[in-house]
Amino acid sequence: MSAPAGPCTKASDAVADPLVEAIRGIDTTALDCVQVNAAVLADAHHGPGTHLELGGRLDFAPRAGAHPSLPTIEEPAADRIERMGGLLGLVLRTGRPVPDGRALLDLLPEDGSPLYVVGDAFRMPWLPYHGHQHMDHSVLLRAVDGGSRVEAVDAYDNETPYGRAEPVVCSYDRAQAAALFDGSSALPVPVRIAPPARPPVSDTLARNAEDGRRLLAGDAPERYAAAFRDHPDQEEACAALLLETWLLSRSRRLHAAWAAHRLPGSSLASAAADRAAAWDTLAGQCYLAARRVQRGRPVPPQIHPALAELLRADAESAVRAATEHPGETMSHPPAQVRRTVVHTVADVLGAAPEAVAATDDLSRIDGFASFQMVETVERLEDAYGVEFAPEDLDAAVLRSVEGLVGLVLRTTAGAEVAHA
Incomplete structure (x- = not known):
């Protein structure tokens, strides 16, 4: 608490860089304080939407908490971090807790890439919890200006009893940054990039x-x-x-x-x-x-x-x-397939589903490009548990909702025959 708050900028107003751009593309209100900054790293490295794989499983596994007679679904931070890494395409290995701020900053990569850290929200001045409540909280720390300054990037977004927490980028000189982590245990988590798991x-x-x-x-x-x-x-x-x-x-x-x-x-x-x-x-x-x-x-x-x-x-x-689920081996009603295709294309292009459904040439929609069509194809393959034949990926097919619907129906019908 001895360190003053450095100048903080809302992430929505900060100068764009890969981390800030990733924050802007995430619904940060759907993530907790441990997930949210790992999600930023995942989307910054692997593209928008990567972090959503954290939402696939409907977990409910209560255990004994700090109060033995009250159960909790909250896991220890270290357990959660290692478990979510594969889905995010991140190798997250928790190090030993570090009680000294300068020792923690010595772990920052010299190239300016971020170190994921779990510390005490009580000591983080950009949070409403500062000085009020002790709790685990993640933050991304990175060295800037040749290591003379440290940026804290935090995408956490929540209304709290002490005020609103919102995504920010804060800048400190090195001594100020070290003081934030003196006297309380911080958990450093070096990050390596790996292919993200994408379970069917x-x-x-x-x-x-x-x-x-x-x-x-x-x-x-x-x-x-x-x-x-x-x-x-x-x-x-x-x-x-x-x-x-x-x-x-x-x-x-x-x-x-x-x-x-x-x-x-x-x-x-x-x-x-x-x-x-x-x-x-x-x-x-x-x-x-x-x-x-x-x-x-x-x-x-x-x-x-x-x-x-x-x-x-x-x-x-x-x-x-x-x-x-339409990915199971069963007949697929064309109307349902068309609805899935329309919503998939709309989501990829950032367009209204009504606009997608109304056009006979998707290339007329703003944002249409080959990269977006590749993403559309991959998402439809994932959704239906199939792989489209390369010879079927004709440009005319990919520019048309009806072409994509026909592609899905033909391919899934072939898959059903193969499984029969």
Whole structure:
């Protein structure tokens, strides 16, 4: 806390560079404080949307937390970092915690590439948590001006009880930057680039369905909700539940973004968006409950059954999605294929789906180029679990919605025959 805040610039106003450009292309409100800056690195190196692979799995694995009688879905930062690296195309190996700021800065790459660091939000002046709350928080540190200064790049975006956190780039002289990390343990995570894992959609949905069937077979959602409902200290329980629902809400928002990216226009994408909205509502109700309890008022009783119901709805949706997913070997209704093609092209080109559906020549749409068509082809192959034959990738086919629809239908029909 002894270091003054250096000049900070909102990422939306900062001078463009690969990290800043990546931040501008990410919905940072769908990511938590450990994920968000790793997501920036992934998109900066591998292109927009890479980070969405973090949203494929519908995780719910509560464990004992800091308060043994209250479960938590929050994992230790080191465990999460190593697990998410493969999906992001990053080799993330956590080093030993460093309690000295100068020793931490000595680890910064000399070429100005960033070091991913998990430190204490209590000591980071650009955050509302500064001086108020201790919690793990990631940041990207990089040496600039020949190493005489250090930039802190942080894409975290959240409304907090202490004010708003938003994506920023902050500049410090080296002594100021070192002081931020003196006296508290910081975890340095050197970064290497690797090919990103991109599991087939059907594989991801099958794993979600397996988890969903396991959850539906027991009473885990009810036991999880009851732990907060029955805790003797309701102020503590509501504070913990607020964090839990915040984490679940963000993860479901990220899952909805993943579904919209990998299966645009699908029933899965629509259902995921609806559930994400329901989780947002519940998180808001839990915030209200926490505030009421602080004032000596009773907890709104509906939040605990609503929590269990939403967890069951997630599981039911996961089981249903595995059977309805268009990537499975089954007939594909042309109308559904056309909807998926239109939404995929629209997402890649940044155009309105209505505009894509209305044109007979996609090259007339602003942003159309060979790179975008390559991305469209790859996303359709991923969505349907097929590989288009090179001789079928005629330029005229790729410039037409109907051409792409026909390509999908022919290829998936051939795949079904091959599996028969």
